[in-house]
Amino acid sequence: MAYRMIVNQTGYFGRGALQELAPELRRRGFTKAFLITDAVLLETGTAARITDLLDLASFPYEIFSDVVPNPPVENVQAGVKAFQDSGADVIIGLGGGSPQDTAKAIGIIAANSEFSDVLSLEGVAGTKNPAVPIIGIPTTAGTASETTINYVITDAAKERKFVCVDPHDIPVMAIVDPDLMDGMPRSLKVATGLDALTHAIEGYITPGAWELSDALHLKSIQMIAANLRRAAEGDAEAVEKMAYASYIAGMGYSNVGLGLVHGMAHPLGGRYNAPHGLANGILLAPVMRYNAEHTGEKYRDIAIAFGVEGAREMDLDKVREAACEAVAALTRDLGNPTRISEVGVSEEGLDDLADDAFADVCTPGNPRPATREEIRELYAALL
Incomplete structure (x- = not known):
């Protein structure tokens, strides 16, 4: 029997690991980032810890902060449109499970438009193309979405959550910096x-x-x-x-x-x-x-x-x-x-x-x- 292991291309770990973000974006040839987070992380200044680094490096970015807990299909679809309008070529998922999962779904659909209904991604999806490159930066110690091939979306119309499993969605890089987690309630x-x-x-x-x-x-x-x-x-x-x-x-x-x-x-x-x-x-x-x-x-x-x-x-x-x-x-x-x-x-x-x-x-x-x-x-x- 053959066993398969899929993990990130690169991972950075430890307090201060966030400092590797901007240099890695440059080394990988990206030109503009699309930062996906939620309103709480934006309001509390956590997102600013990312954008300050990008500003210091003069690296262009746009922010999508409309992610809600247990993100519904419509949230993902709005994010896909915002990403496509942004002209970005890399996604940064900042947060716990909801922003990370939303980032994966947006990255997958942006590269596989035939799944734009989102619902068809349930289970093991037959996507053909890798997601838009994603950098996963967790602010909680729980979901591990920054290193998994899974994400969860909510079908609000039917009051249910559904799991998507797709090797194409794994972030190319994870940055696990505990400095971002100290302030969790x-x-x-x-x-x-x-x-x-x-x-x-x-x-x-x-x-x-x-x-x-x-x-x-x-x-x-x-x-x-x-x-x-x-x-x-x-x-x-x-x-x-x-x-x-x-x-x-x-x-x-x-x-x-x-x-x-x-x-x-x-x-x-x-x-x-x-x-x-x-x-x-x-x-x-x-x-x-x-x-x-x-x-x-x-x-x-x-x-x-x-x-x-x-x-x-x-x-x-x-x-x-x-x-x-x-x-x-x-x-x-x-x-x-x-x-x-x-x-x-x-x-x-x-x-x-x-x-x-x-x-x-x-x-x-x-x-x-x-x-x-x-x-x-x-x-x-x-x-």
Whole structure:
């Protein structure tokens, strides 16, 4: 069997890494940048940290700051038109998952106009051309969109989020500078950190995992277990470690897939506008318990990564439960919601959620095949 790994051409990491942006733009022969971000990052001055560098280097740019959380199809289409009108030849995606995902969709459609409806990009799209070159600059430590071949768009008309998987969309370069992440509010550090943990755990236990992806995911789990609590409280060193842990997990899961946690989280975002990482945090430990008997010895590795005492010697059933409880305890300690009713779900909404989750592109990557009825039962247990 052949295993495929797709990663960025170039990555820069560490505090001050942003200084490499303008020199790289010049070295690569680009002439004008199209900076995609959101209104919050524009208003708080984060975007200015990019534009100041571009101004200093006399490098032309335009800004598209209309990105909204859980970006809808119409947001992408407006961005495509703005990019085409700009005359730019490189895209800079600055932000968390929403600006990064929007940048990917715009870059893909600008190079593959037959997908201008956006909806046809769902799943594994048959694009022929690489996206307009994208430089991914994350401001959160969670989605790892700067190094993945995935992005998520919202079909607002049908109240659903859909996943697009396309090797042509990966940014040519990632700049992971923790200086951009220190100012995240605590709630965002928690949500994005739980998103990164979900990526690492689901990528570790998915049937498509193999030795290289396992090495990436297990290292990411170790780093998150050691740093997320401290990062949430503003510890600068822990924030930096979370930035790297997120990227490391992204390198892995982008190439092997995810599972039912993401399959169930996407409908919570699409129908109830629940922040993605928050939704993952609600679901992760319960779905881990659902999957436990289908994971071999991997929960032992997770328990060891979390520092569970005696994990190496425990019998398998006990260590599996210990791993699940370690994740549940972290979620509780961070103050993340633990019930879907906390994001507005009631009994009446369960059927639609189950339908959406069963059809989600991530769900088949789960180690335990899930029926639509089992998915509904999992949601119902979390009301």
